[in-house]
Amino acid sequence: MSKKSFEGIELPSDPNLPPWIITPKEEKLIFDRWRTKTFARCDELIKAYVECSNKYGNPVEGMKHCKEANDASMGCVAKYQKQKYLDIERDILIEEKKEKRQIYEMYREKKRREAEQAKAAAKSE
Secondary structure, eight states: OOOOEETTEEOSSOTTSOTTOOOHHHHHHHHHHHHHHHHHHTHHHHHHHHHHHHTSSSHHHHHHHTHHHHHHHHHHHHHHOSHHHHHHHHHHHHHHHHHHHHHHHHHHHHHHHHHHHHHHHHHHO
């Protein structure tokens, strides 16, 4: 199935499908957004662990001495690694798709009116 577009702008999915139908590519986008936001929320803790572990030449030694920092960063990520946060991202994407669909519908209506006007103008000549 080819992507629908208007004026060369590709839509994320077929605009004729209901917005709540999510394609595999959109599921990947949802996961990527969740992951980016999660790591942004836990950035300070992750940086603290990296700084601590970089003080040691041996990675095993770094893991042993920086266990507390690692546990804190992993705990932060685990806190956001829940279905409800993926659902929030899914809801955001669905709202975006609804907005894009409305724009697409307005565009289609505009093109339909323009075609009717051109047809009427051609008849009157």
